[in-house]
Amino acid sequence: MVLPSGVRERVAAVHGGSELPERLRLYDGWAARYEQDVAALEYRAPHLAAAALAFAFPAPPAGARLLDVACGTGLVARELHGRGFRCLHGVDGSAGMLERARRTELYQELQECILGQEPLPVPAEHYDAVTVVGALGEGQVPVTVLPELLRVTKPGGFLCLTTRSNPSNLRYKQELEAELGRLERCGAWHKLLAQEVEHWERATSEEESTQGTGYISGVVYLYQKCPIPALEEG
Numbered sequence: 638m639v640l641p642s643g644v645r646e647r648v649a650a651v652h653g654g655s656e657l658p659e660r661l662r663l664y665d666g667w668a669a670r671y672e673q674d675v676a677a678l679e680y681r682a683p684h685l686a687a688a689a690l691a692f693a694f695p696a697p698p699a700g701a702r703l704l705d706v707a708c709g710t711g712l713v714a715r716e717l718h719g720r721g722f723r724c725l726h727g728v729d730g731s732a733g734m735l736e737r738a739r740r741t742e743l744y745q746e747l748q749e750c751i752l753g754q755e756p757l758p759v760p761a762e763h764y765d766a767v768t769v770v771g772a773l774g775e776g777q778v779p780v781t782v783l784p785e786l787l788r789v790t791k792p793g794g795f796l797c798l799t800t801r802s803n804p805s806n807l808r809y810k811q812e813l814e815a816e817l818g819r820l821e822r823c824g825a826w827h828k829l830l831a832q833e834v835e836h837w838e839r840a841t842s843e844e845e846s847t848q849g850t851g852y853i854s855g856v857v858y859l860y861q862k863c864p865i866p867a868l869e870e871g
Contacts, residue, residue: 644674645841652776652805657751660776665733671710672737680712680838682799682855686770687716689830689859690797694766698722701765704789706752707772710737711744717768718743726764728757753779759789766795773800775809780816787825792864796826801837803845803853810856817858830859 647670651663667674694701698721705713708727717725727744729735730751739747748758752772767790772778786796798817800810820826837855840846847854 640839640841641674641677643670644677647674648678648841652774655776657754661731661751664731668710668731668733668737671734672712675712675838678838678841679836679852680771681834682770682837682857683712683716685832685834685857686768686797686799687713687720689832689857690717690766690768690795691720691722693795693797693829693859693861700724702726702763703766703768704728704757704759704764705744706757706767706769706786707778708738708744708747709734709771711741713768713770714738714741714743726759728752730754752782752785757785757789761788762791763789764794765791766797768797770797770799773798773809773813775806780809780813783816783820784825787820787862790862792862794862795829796858796860796862798858798860799855800858801853801855802833803840803847805845817860821860824863826860826862828858828860830857832857 647667651660701722702724703722705725705727708729714725725744726746727738728748728750732749735747735749738744750758767786790796800813802810821828833854833856835854836852838853840851840853845853
């Protein structure tokens with residue numbers, strides 16, 4: 638099936654390595670068409686990430702406080718809400734995307750924040766879970782943000798992250814997994830899940846397609862922040 642007119646161009650534009658102000662302008666302009674476009678791409682990351690996070694919680698999640706980083710128009714919030722999560726906060730660097738997210742009425746708080754350029758505007762150890770779905774990729778959010786995500790997560794809390802496995806994102810994915818592993822070796826968190834998914838979304842070019850399937854693959858990662866070690870007496 639051929640992608641609708643303009644979808645390929647809009648996706649290419651935001652992933653094209655432009656400078657930050659221009660990229661934010663592109664996201665602002667994309668906000669009105671974003672959900673229509675990702676539906677055409679059969680984008681599964683919000684559903685897969687929410688399902689992984691819901692499975693991980695040991696108790697009903699209604700009281701859990703979640704931060705949806707790079708929340709976009711609220712696709713992840715819809716999936717989480719459908720699984721019983723009610724206390725949802727979101728941040729995004731695009732004012733246009735945040736306006737769309739606000740219209741969902743699913744978030745208790747929404748704030749503008751450019752991750753990688755400034756700290757998250759929330760206290761330390763504030764959230765039971767943090768999600769970053771779709772933004773960890775080449776030309777998007779840098780891998781150096783991982784410690785900041787950990788900072789705002791409660792000890793024992795969960796972090797659910799995603800990235801793509803298409804050819805143009807493989808270098809970023811390698812850097813991301815190196816940093817994920819480094820933080821685990823440091824005792825910051827431990828891995829619960831790394832699920833590779835073949836039909837992540839439809840490819841926008843033959844070069845990005847996985848083995849000619851017409852789709853690209855992606856990964857859902859789920860980590861749990863380690864409790865702070867008890868101080869030894871003496």
